[in-house]
Amino acid sequence: MASESAKRDQTIGFVGLGYMGHGLAKNIREAGYPLRFLANRRREAAEDMARRGAVEVGSARELSQTCDIVCLCLPGSPEIEAVVAGPDGLLAHARLGLVIVDTSTSHPVSTRNLGDLARARGARFIDAPLSRTPKEAWAGTVDCMVGADDADFAELRPLIETFARRIVHTGGPGSGHTMKLLNNFLSLGYGALYAEALAIGAKSGVSAETFHEVITGGRMDCGFYQTFMQYVVGGDEKAHLFTLRNAHKDTRYLVDLANAQGIASHVSSAVKNSYALAEGIGRGDGFVPTLADIVAELNGVRPSAVPPSVS
Secondary structure, three states: OOOHHHHHOOOEEEEOOOOOHHHHHHHHHHOOOOEEEEOOOOHHHHHHHHHOOOEEEOOHHHHHHHOOEEEEOOOOHHHHHHHHHOOOOHHHOOOOOOEEEEOOOOOHHHHHHHHHHHHHOOOEEEEOOEEOOHHHHHHOOEEEEEEOOHHHHHHHHHHHOOOEEEEEEEEOOOHHHHHHHHHHHHHHHHHHHHHHHHHHHHHOOOOHHHHHHHHOOOOOOOHHHHHHHHHHOOOOOOOOOOEHHHHHHHHHHHHHHHHHOOOOOHHHHHHHHHHHHHHHOOOOOOEHHHHHHHHHHHOOOOOOOOOOOOO
8 A cells, every 4th residue: 555645646536515525625635635626516615625725627527537536425326426427427538547435325226336337447436425514524523434345445544534533444335325324314213203202292382492401411312413403492504414305315215225125114214204205395405403393384383492583
C-alpha cells in the first residue's frame, strides 16, 4: 500500500455537495487531497469548495479522466446509476484503475451490478455509506460502513478517515449498503413509533413536553430520539436534516431487499408505509421529525408543544 504522503498525491473527484456531501468534500480537501467536484443545485456549497482550493468541473467524463478516486454522495440508486453507468457517466470514459466510492444510501442489488460493470471496465466500485447527520459530516466524525474486499478496504481507509470517526468493514461489495438499510430501518422505525406515540399521548391528554421529560435519560433515549424531539418540543426545523422523501426511499429499498430474500416484511412494510403516506400527501420535502405533525393532523390532534409557526 502506498505511503500516506503518496495518498495525498491522489486526485479525488466528488459528486453530490448536498447536506452530507459538502461536509465530506470539505474534510477531504482540508486533509490535503487535490479535489475536483461536479457542481449540483447547491451553488453555495460549490462556491465554498472553490474557495477552499477545489476545482469545479463540468461533467462526470472530466472527473473520470482526471481523478484517481471519485466519491459519490447522491440521493439514491437512480442518480448513482446515471452518474456511473450512463452514456456520459464515469465508466463510459474511465481511466484504467479508477475507484468509485459510493457513500450514498443505495440499493444493494444495484450496487453489486455496478460493481460487476466496473470490473468489466477495469475500474472498482466500493460501497461506503454513512450514518449520523450533516453536523457530523462537517466535523469529520460520521460512521462509515464499507463493503469491499480486504485489499480495497485497506487502500481506501486513509481517505475515509478524513471524514469518518468510526469505520466498519462490513464484508464484501454490497454489504455496506445492506447494513446501511438495516441501520436506517431501525432509526426510521423509531421515527414512526415516536410520531404515533405522540399522537396517542396528545389525544389522551399527555403533552409532547411530558412525553419528552419521561423518555429523556431513560433506556429508550438515544441521539436519534433527541434530534427528533428537538423539533417536536423545541421547534428546531433543522434539528434532523433528512427528508421524508429520502426516508420513504430508504425504507422502500429495505422492503425490496426483504422481498428478494423471501423475508416476511410485516414491520418494515408498516414503517415504509408511514413515510410513503407522508410523501403521498405532498409532505416529502419536510424533514423526518415532521412526521409527528402529519400523524397528529391525520388523527385530528397535534403535539401540544409544537409551536404553530413550525407545523
